[in-house]
Amino acid sequence: MFLEHHEGELQKGSLGVLAKAAQLGDDVAGVVIGSGVKELAAEAGKFGAAKVFVADDASLDAPLPQPRVDVLASLVRDQGFDTVLFAASVLSADVAAGLAARLDAGLNWDLVDLERRDGQLVGKRPALGDSVYVDVGWTGEPRLALFRSGTFDPAETGGSAEVEDVAVELEEHSRAATMVEQAHAESEGPDLAEADVIVAGGRGLGGPENFTLVEELAKALGGAVGATRAVVDAGWYPYSTQIGQTGKSVSPKLYVACGISGAIQHKVGMQSSGTIVAINKDPNAPIFDFCDLGVVGDVHQVVPKLTELVRERRGS
Amino acid sequence: MKIAVCVKQVPEGNRRLDPGTKRLDRSGEGALNAFDAHAVEEALRVKDHSGEGEVVLVSMGPAKAADALRKALAMGADRAVLVSDDGAAGADLVGTSRVLAAALEREQPDLVLFGQQAADADGAVLWSAVAERLRRPVISQVAELTVADGKARGKRQTEFGYDVIEAPLPAVVAVSDAINEPRYPSLKGIMGAKSKPQETVTLSDLGVEAGAKTEVLELSDPPPRGETKKIEDDGNAAAQIVEFLAERRLI
Numbered sequence: 001m002f003l004e005h006h007e008g009e010l011q012k013g014s015l016g017v018l019a020k021a022a023q024l025g026d027d028v029a030g031v032v033i034g035s036g037v038k039e040l041a042a043e044a045g046k047f048g049a050a051k052v053f054v055a056d057d058a059s060l061d062a063p064l065p066q067p068r069v070d071v072l073a074s075l076v077r078d079q080g081f082d083t084v085l086f087a088a089s090v091l092s093a094d095v096a097a098g099l100a101a102r103l104d105a106g107l108n109w110d111l112v113d114l115e116r117r118d119g120q121l122v123g124k125r126p127a128l129g130d131s132v133y134v135d136v137g138w139t140g141e142p143r144l145a146l147f148r149s150g151t152f153d154p155a156e157t158g159g160s161a162e163v164e165d166v167a168v169e170l171e172e173h174s175r176a177a178t179m180v181e182q183a184h185a186e187s188e189g190p191d192l193a194e195a196d197v198i199v200a201g202g203r204g205l206g207g208p209e210n211f212t213l214v215e216e217l218a219k220a221l222g223g224a225v226g227a228t229r230a231v232v233d234a235g236w237y238p239y240s241t242q243i244g245q246t247g248k249s250v251s252p253k254l255y256v257a258c259g260i261s262g263a264i265q266h267k268v269g270m271q272s273s274g275t276i277v278a279i280n281k282d283p284n285a286p287i288f289d290f291c292d293l294g295v296v297g298d299v300h301q302v303v304p305k306l307t308e309l310v311r312e313r314r315g316s
Numbered sequence: 317m318k319i320a321v322c323v324k325q326v327p328e329g330n331r332r333l334d335p336g337t338k339r340l341d342r343s344g345e346g347a348l349n350a351f352d353a354h355a356v357e358e359a360l361r362v363k364d365h366s367g368e369g370e371v372v373l374v375s376m377g378p379a380k381a382a383d384a385l386r387k388a389l390a391m392g393a394d395r396a397v398l399v400s401d402d403g404a405a406g407a408d409l410v411g412t413s414r415v416l417a418a419a420l421e422r423e424q425p426d427l428v429l430f431g432q433q434a435a436d437a438d439g440a441v442l443w444s445a446v447a448e449r450l451r452r453p454v455i456s457q458v459a460e461l462t463v464a465d466g467k468a469r470g471k472r473q474t475e476f477g478y479d480v481i482e483a484p485l486p487a488v489v490a491v492s493d494a495i496n497e498p499r500y501p502s503l504k505g506i507m508g509a510k511s512k513p514q515e516t517v518t519l520s521d522l523g524v525e526a527g528a529k530t531e532v533l534e535l536s537d538p539p540p541r542g543e544t545k546k547i548e549d550d551g552n553a554a555a556q557i558v559e560f561l562a563e564r565r566l567i
Contacts, residue, residue: 006475006476063474063479064481065444065454065456066447066448066453066454069448089474089475090456090457090472090473090474090475091474093440093441093444093456094441094443094444094454094456095444096441096444097409097413097441097442097443097444097445097448098444098445098447098448098454100409100410100413100441100445100529101409101410101413101414101444101445101446101448101449102448104410104529105410105529106408106409106410106528106529106530107408107409107410107441107529107530108530109439109440109441110438122533126538127333127437127438128331128332128333130538131538132333132535132536132537132538133535133536133537133538133539134333134338134532134534134535134536135532135533135534135535135536136530136531136532136533137530137531137532137533138529138530138531139528139529139530139531140529146441171451172451173447173451173452173453174453176452176453176483176484176487177453177454177455177481177482177483177487178481178482178483179479179480179481180469180480180481180482181478181479181480182479182480183474183476183477183478183479191475191476192475193475197566221567232494233494238477239459239473239492239494240473240474240475240476240477245433245438246351246432246433246492246493248475253566254561254566271541275561275564275566277557277560277561279553279557283548288544288546289544290541290544291544292541292542292544292545292560293544293545293546293547293557293560294544294545294546294547295546295547295548295549295553295556295557296546296547296548296549297548297549297553298549301549301551302549302553302554302557303554305553305554305555306554306557306558308554309554309555309558310558310567313558313562313567314567
């Protein structure tokens with residue numbers, strides 16, 4: 001399991017897939033790659049890794065994919081891993097595909113499940129706007145799999161991992177790209193891929209200033225803020241919050257859609273959420289066809305009241 | 317400056333999986349993958365900025381994919397290379413990246429551009445596999461691109477904000493659809509596209525095999541969602557939402 005980390009913390013998506021791997025009953029090793037990341041190995045042990053390989057080197061500081069391909073490729077060769085798992089992110093997708101080419105290994109992506117069937121691993125992938133589910137397999141080893149973010153919950157086992165350092169040797173082309181400036185955060189609060197609750201806003205909010213309604217509700221629920229493509233394109237909210245076909249796919253436990261019509265481009269990014277609550281003044285909005293609770297009403301009225309009630313209830 | 321743009325023809329209109337082959341039905345009309353138009357646009361801009369050069373389209377697909385390439389030629393690309401071979405049908409990431417890399421090796425471009433994803437298979441990983449096969453640096457999800465002094469500098473959109481990454485040419489860059497607004501082909505462009513060089517090559521011309529290391533086993537319906545409860549706000553909706561969330565232990 002390739003364990004991604006950001007600002008000194010293992011990413012929840014990675015820990016979720018790690019839990020899934022441990023649950024499949026295999027001997028699961030985590031791989032942590034970066035600079036000054038040794039202490040993350042112990043953390044991975046608590047979430048189900050029996051062993052953690054750590055590649056810790058100054059040359060691995062920037063979150064660039066190609067050096068990570070080098071580390072994983074030599075690990076797979078030396079340790080004989082038959083399966084390598086990744087939780088979807090901009091970085092992990094590039095690492096997984098680079099590794100697939102390096103090892104000539106099959107990569108199945110956007111998986112929402114993995115199971116053992118007659119001794120074979122079978123992945124499940126929603127396709128064509130999630131209108132059909134496809135069972136996918138691998139015709140050889142190693143198998144590479146990239147999971148849709150938020151698919152599995154991390155499970156704290158409280159275990160401890162055996163830690164092994166890995167020597168780092170990078171290919172020439174893997175050292176060519178350099179990070180000039182890194183990760184200028186654009187939003188506050190929990191990251192979208194990490195959040196159990198997402199409150200998202202669309203055109204129906206009426207203007208960028210009304211995103212504060214969404215932010216306040218997200219804060220009250222302890223969630224993250226998401227946005228539709230339309231409002232990102234209109235410059236109301238940053239791209240890093242965009243949910244949908246050209247943004248992120250998320251599946252939080254609770255998704256609250258405020259003033260979102262539910263166009264297919266948005267739907268594909270959020271319809272696998274646990275519970276979907278939609279508030280929209282148009283009773284014919286498509287989102288009412290795939291939500292659990294649909295409220296036909298004015299977001300400017302309903303959302304602030306909801307925020308207040310949630311605050312009261314949570315005593316904050 | 318020689319720029320190659322990898323483009324794909326995707327089925328137009330409603331997409332379906334062929335229950336027999338379990339592959340995407342590609343028998344109907346095809347169109348240029350809309351995400352690739354952003355890569356073509358960016359290539360044209362880089363070429364214009366550098367004052368000289370060539371934009372070459374590189375694609376893999378059925379013979380009729382030539383129609384989709386013509387649209388990109390009409391936008392202003394100079395010529396097109398289509399790898400078309402029955403042996404390439406059903407190729408997955410491993411196979412497709414091997415074929416495209418071979419076609420690109422033949423062209424030796426300074427810069428290879430990809431669009432953000434394929435609208436048919438929703439794949440968004442090919443560039444990284446191709447870059448690996450070419451042994452070139454890669455920058456993906458690029459919302460702003462500057463090419464100057466033998467370097468590509470890209471602003472990468474990530475989950476956490478923006479990174480700025482620089483790589484020496486030759487390099488592979490995948491652009492986000494936020495990078496530009498693709499131009500519409502002019503009438504002159506459409507007319508001119510017909511006389512631009514379009515070459516079709518086979519796998520044996522390139523000396524590669526496609527192949528796949530993944531397989532589709534079965535198709536099924538998505539898990540059903542439960543019933544939707546729909547209410548109209550009579551001033552009390554917020555309280556009803558809270559009650560609903562409490563029942564489901566979400567707050």
